[in-house]
Amino acid sequence: MHLEIGEEKSGNSGNIVDVKILTLKNVKKHFEGLRAVDGVDLTLNKGEILGLIGPNGAGKTTLLNTISGLLMPDDGSIMFKDRDITLLPAFKRAKLGIARTFQIAKPFSLLTAEENVLVGMGCKLHGNISSLFKNCRKKEILQKADEIINLIGLSDSKNQLASSLPIGLLRKLEIGRALATAPSLLLLDEPASGLNNQERNELAELVEKIRKLGISIILIEHTMSFVMNLSDRIVVLHRGNTIAEGTPQEVANDPLVIEVYLGTKGVKYAS
Amino acid sequence: MRRFLCIVMVLMFVLCGLLSVDAMAQETVKIGFITPLTGFAAADGYSSLESAKLAVDYVNEHGGINGKKLELISYDDGCQPDQASALTRKLIENDKVAVVISGSYSSPSRAAAVICQQAKVPFTSTYAVHPSIVEAGEYCHRIGMAAPIQGRVGGYFAARELGAKRIALLIMNNDFGVSLAEAFKETALKLGAEIVYEKKYPLGETEFRSYLNAIKAADPDLLYAPGYYNEAANIVSQAREVGLRCWLMGDEGYDSPKFIELAKTAANGVFITTDLNRDSDRPMTRYFLEKYKERTNIDADMVGASGFDAVMLVSHILNKVGTKADDIIRYWDTIENFEDCATGPIITFQERSAIRPMDIQIVLNNQFRYFYRYYEPEIIYLNPPSGGK
Amino acid sequence: MLQVLLDAIVLGCSYALMAVGLNMVYGLLRIIHVAHAALYTLGAYVGLYCLLNLSQSLWISLFVGALFSAIVGVLMYRIIYSPALTAPRYVPLIAGAGVFIASQELFRLLAGPYPYSFDAHFQFLSIMTPNLRVTETQMLMITFMVVAFLCLFILINKTNLGLMWRACTQDMELAASSGININLIIAINFMIGSALAGSAGILMALYRNSVFPTMGAMVSYKAFVVIVLGGFGSIPGAAIAGIILAIAESFLGMVPIFNLPREAIAFLVMILVLMFKPKGLFGR
Ligand SMILES: Nc1ncnc2c1ncn2[C@@H]1O[C@H](COP(=O)(O)OP(=O)(O)OP(=O)(O)O)[C@@H](O)[C@H]1O
Ligand SMILES: [Mg+2]
Numbered sequence: 001m002h003l004e005i006g007e008e009k010s011g012n013s014g015n016i017v018d019v020k021i022l023t024l025k026n027v028k029k030h031f032e033g034l035r036a037v038d039g040v041d042l043t044l045n046k047g048e049i050l051g052l053i054g055p056n057g058a059g060k061t062t063l064l065n066t067i068s069g070l071l072m073p074d075d076g077s078i079m080f081k082d083r084d085i086t087l088l089p090a091f092k093r094a095k096l097g098i099a100r101t102f103q104i105a106k107p108f109s110l111l112t113a114e115e116n117v118l119v120g121m122g123c124k125l126h127g128n129i130s131s132l133f134k135n136c137r138k139k140e141i142l143q144k145a146d147e148i149i150n151l152i153g154l155s156d157s158k159n160q161l162a163s164s165l166p167i168g169l170l171r172k173l174e175i176g177r178a179l180a181t182a183p184s185l186l187l188l189d190e191p192a193s194g195l196n197n198q199e200r201n202e203l204a205e206l207v208e209k210i211r212k213l214g215i216s217i218i219l220i221e222h223t224m225s226f227v228m229n230l231s232d233r234i235v236v237l238h239r240g241n242t243i244a245e246g247t248p249q250e251v252a253n254d255p256l257v258i259e260v261y262l263g264t265k266g267v268k269y270a271s
Numbered sequence: 272m273r274r275f276l277c278i279v280m281v282l283m284f285v286l287c288g289l290l291s292v293d294a295m296a297q298e299t300v301k302i303g304f305i306t307p308l309t310g311f312a313a314a315d316g317y318s319s320l321e322s323a324k325l326a327v328d329y330v331n332e333h334g335g336i337n338g339k340k341l342e343l344i345s346y347d348d349g350c351q352p353d354q355a356s357a358l359t360r361k362l363i364e365n366d367k368v369a370v371v372i373s374g375s376y377s378s379p380s381r382a383a384a385v386i387c388q389q390a391k392v393p394f395t396s397t398y399a400v401h402p403s404i405v406e407a408g409e410y411c412h413r414i415g416m417a418a419p420i421q422g423r424v425g426g427y428f429a430a431r432e433l434g435a436k437r438i439a440l441l442i443m444n445n446d447f448g449v450s451l452a453e454a455f456k457e458t459a460l461k462l463g464a465e466i467v468y469e470k471k472y473p474l475g476e477t478e479f480r481s482y483l484n485a486i487k488a489a490d491p492d493l494l495y496a497p498g499y500y501n502e503a504a505n506i507v508s509q510a511r512e513v514g515l516r517c518w519l520m521g522d523e524g525y526d527s528p529k530f531i532e533l534a535k536t537a538a539n540g541v542f543i544t545t546d547l548n549r550d551s552d553r554p555m556t557r558y559f560l561e562k563y564k565e566r567t568n569i570d571a572d573m574v575g576a577s578g579f580d581a582v583m584l585v586s587h588i589l590n591k592v593g594t595k596a597d598d599i600i601r602y603w604d605t606i607e608n609f610e611d612c613a614t615g616p617i618i619t620f621q622e623r624s625a626i627r628p629m630d631i632q633i634v635l636n637n638q639f640r641y642f643y644r645y646y647e648p649e650i651i652y653l654n655p656p657s658g659g660k
Numbered sequence: 661m662l663q664v665l666l667d668a669i670v671l672g673c674s675y676a677l678m679a680v681g682l683n684m685v686y687g688l689l690r691i692i693h694v695a696h697a698a699l700y701t702l703g704a705y706v707g708l709y710c711l712l713n714l715s716q717s718l719w720i721s722l723f724v725g726a727l728f729s730a731i732v733g734v735l736m737y738r739i740i741y742s743p744a745l746t747a748p749r750y751v752p753l754i755a756g757a758g759v760f761i762a763s764q765e766l767f768r769l770l771a772g773p774y775p776y777s778f779d780a781h782f783q784f785l786s787i788m789t790p791n792l793r794v795t796e797t798q799m800l801m802i803t804f805m806v807v808a809f810l811c812l813f814i815l816i817n818k819t820n821l822g823l824m825w826r827a828c829t830q831d832m833e834l835a836a837s838s839g840i841n842i843n844l845i846i847a848i849n850f851m852i853g854s855a856l857a858g859s860a861g862i863l864m865a866l867y868r869n870s871v872f873p874t875m876g877a878m879v880s881y882k883a884f885v886v887i888v889l890g891g892f893g894s895i896p897g898a899a900i901a902g903i904i905l906a907i908a909e910s911f912l913g914m915v916p917i918f919n920l921p922r923e924a925i926a927f928l929v930m931i932l933v934l935m936f937k938p939k940g941l942f943g944r
Contacts, residue, residue: 068837069836069837070833070836070837089836089843090833090836090837091835091836091837091839091840091841091842094836094837094838094839094840095839099837099838099839100837102834106831106833106834107834108826108827108830108831108834108835109830110826110830111823111826111827111830115823118823119823119824119827119835119838119840120838120839122820122823122824122838122839122840123838123839123840124839131820132819132820132821132824132848133815133819133820133821134819134820135818135819135820136818136819136820136822136823137818177838178838180838181838181839308773309765309768310764310874311874311877313768313773313873314772314773314774314775314872316773317772317773317774470913472922472923473922473923473924475874475877475878476878476922476923477864477868477878478667478671478906478910478922480664480667480668480671480910481664481667481668481909481910481911481913481914482913482914484663484664484667484914485913485914501775501870501872504869504870505868505870508869512793512795513663529774529775532775532777533775533777533868533869533870534869535777535869569774
């Protein structure tokens with residue numbers, strides 16, 4: 001397999017390297033008085049999977065939006081690979097290697113699955129204007145797209161319109177589109193919501209495969225078993241603040257977290 | 272820096288004050304003028320205003336109004352009736368003009384007329400044709416040709432002089448086109464012609480081929496298409512293109528050198544009803560045509576001529592009776608054979624509308640040429656005098 | 661009959677060229693680009709200027725006019741629409757209308773209120789038979805429209821740009837998150853739409869032999885009727901609806917008892933479409 005995903009492919013893929021890929025300092029986002037994200041500090045190492053959990057309305061999606069650039073933070077700074085990206089627009093961050101999916105699955109619904117992936121691959125094209133006018137279905141491009149489609153397991157339905165795909169495939173397609181941008185950081189916003197057990201397991205496998213490609217991941221999830229199994233580290237967000245951070249085990253035993261999550265699956269899992 | 276700016280401002284205020292004091296020192300006789308300088312009718316407004324200024328210069332060179340200078344205060348009404356009323360009010364209340372002249376289309380002129388009537392200030396329209404303008408009351412007059420007269424002249428020419436039996440009408444859908452067409456139709460029917468096609472089109476229309484094809488199928492002897500030159504140029508050139516071979520007849524709205532420029536050779540052979548005779552050797556007509564060209568670098572049109580005439584007539588009256596409204600109105604209705612105008616002499620005013628000989632012009636060799644002139648009272652009078660039939 | 665049909669198609673070309681630009685903007689930004697018609701007039705004036713001062717060639721004037729409109733179209737986006745995008749939707753609408761009205765006055769101030777004739781000499785195909793006449797200008801308009809739409813079709817369906825453009829029309833946020841330079845795509849979108857409007861202006865100036873400040877007014881609302889008829893945001897819809905509208909106008913205009921002006925026919929069509937097929941003939 002000669003996938004070129006992840007710019008610096010590390011030799012021991014899958015292992016966390018002690019290189020900070022993302023650093024958030026005191027990031028704030030307020031919606032007219034509502035402190036959705038209220039001074040979050042966060043770091044992410046290369047190759048790491050960071051689980052981001054918290055009750056509904058905790059500010060997880062908002063935080064993700066400030067990282068991907070759909071929202072500009074009101075305060076604080078965001079560093080990505082030693083570069084200050086706090087004020088960069090979303091598409092520039094995507095080019096630098098930050099890809100994302102959405103809480104409510106969001107494909108280009110009038111394009112086929114394959115075209116969705118092709119759009120993602122276009123990310124690297126903008127360098128020269130002339131490439132814009134080239135054929136979008138060149139052989140070598142289609143080949144690369146096929147690799148991604150195989151990876152996400154969508155080969156059978158690659159010519160279907162995205163709007164006609166069932167939710168399970170849609171979640172995978174979103175990841176495929178994100179991977180096509182050749183990211184080094186992947187932001188997944190509740191990728192398992194709406195999936196049944198089997199689909200969820202397939203998704204977990206896919207996430208493992210992606211980690212092996214050397215891509216760091218931030219994973220927002222409500223399904224505790226899913227996030228606890230996959231994550232190397234967990235950050236708990238509550239009312240816009242981080243209230244706990246540590247390995248899945250540590251976090252599950254944190255009294256504050258238990259209080260916040262009183263009676264939820266997460267507690268059961270930990271005990 | 273700020274102090275410097277302050278000083279400059281103060282200086283400017285003082286200067287402005289001095290200038291206006293200076294202007295006040297010399298007493299003038301003011302007349303108001305509203306005309307569209309913006310919007311779709313801006314071209315007509317421009318002609319109208321430049322011609323009015325030309326007339327003001329003429330008057331001032333020849334002694335002004337009893338020794339005082341004549342001053343023209345003009346505003347842009349954008350051809351909007353609401354603007355026209357507001358500006359007319361401003362002319363009357365702020366500028367205290369003796370007379371208001373409208374160099375605008377029928378609807379704004381009508382709006383202005385109503386205001387003047389209420390304020391008892393003499394008013395005259397220039398080229399606006401709609402009958403209702405002078406119906407506002409005894410303070411309102413019209414210098415141009417009223418639609419009933421012009422339409423009737425067109426009807427006589429088509430049905431009697433050209434002998435057209437089958438007539439098609441393509442009418443611009445506004446006050447101007449519709450009121451002309453009504454008078455034309457009534458006359459033509461009375462003279463025994465038949466209307467074989469009739470259609471209205473909106474102002475600004477540019478595509479007439481489908482109408483013209485239908486007209487061609489109706490096989491008329493003559494097509495009468497009242498409207499303005501922009502649309503008319505399209506009608507005429509497309510008529511020739513679809514192969515419509517009948518007389519084409521228009522109105523004073525065609526009377527602009529632009530009509531010929533836009534329609535090119537298709538304009539040749541088109542008849543129009545107008546009151547500006549470019550072949551006339553009356554000194555005032557020649558003066559107007561030459562000076563207008565000198566001033567604007569464009570050939571004069573009928574719209575301009577009627578603006579010129581309005582100022583000439585008004586200053587004649589002001590010279591005779593002064594600036595009191597009632598004196599002006601009383602004198603106005605007694606005017607006979609007024610020669611100092613660019614269009615044919617004004618014989619008299621009937622129902623406050625100017626009565627004058629009416630011309631038919633034809634486009635030949637890319638120029639408007641004199642073709643026929645009506646003097647018959649039963650044609651050129653609004654209501655033929657009781658001595659007649 | 662054939663002749664009427666053909667004349668109608670030529671007229672439809674101008675509607676379609678205008679409506680396509682509007683629909684491209686609507687499809688991408690969901691705003692109604694009222695100032696689009698200003699670019700139609702601009703194209704005509706610039707083309708005329710070229711013809712009078714630079715070169716006698718219609719082709720050069722067509723190119724320069726379209727180019728100029730394209731540049732001004734992009735500037736219009738950057739200066740007027742871009743800041744208004746996050747505001748309620750009537751804000752760009754009103755801003756656009758303001759620009760359109762101001763542009764008419766600007767043309768009048770710069771070039772005077774009188775219409776100019778557009779006297780270009782050029783060689784092109786024409787058909788002259790007793791039953792059917794297609795003048796050189798008419799032939800040029802049809803050819804231009806066909807070529808323009810073919811290019812547009814290929815651009816949208818076959819190229820990288822087209823793929824990204826389609827992606828942007830579906831979800832701008834998602835497109836940005838996928839690394840598409842949305843500013844560039846929007847700018848190119850305005851460029852193409854405006855160039856088409858500018859060329860339509862020049863072709864119509866040639867066809868009508870006149871250029872004047874308010875020439876955009878009539879086509880502008882015809883173009884709105886066309887996009888309602890064709891479906892908001894649909895490009896083939898705009899092309900086909902433009903021609904359908906012109907044909908409907910022309911044939912209904914010929915029915916003697918149907919004594920409505922052409923303008924009324926257009927709005928009648930629009931009302932009927934809104935009543936029975938609010939998404940338009942090709943709306944999605
Ligand atoms: N665009 C916005 N405008 C105003 N308020 C917003 C906006 N987006 C989010 N919020 C509010 O900010 C808070 C945090 O929302 P956010 O979507 O980040 O929560 P979350 O942690 O993702 O929750 P969930 O688990 O339900 O997805 C919520 O109270 C939400 O209502
Ligand atoms: Mg969320």
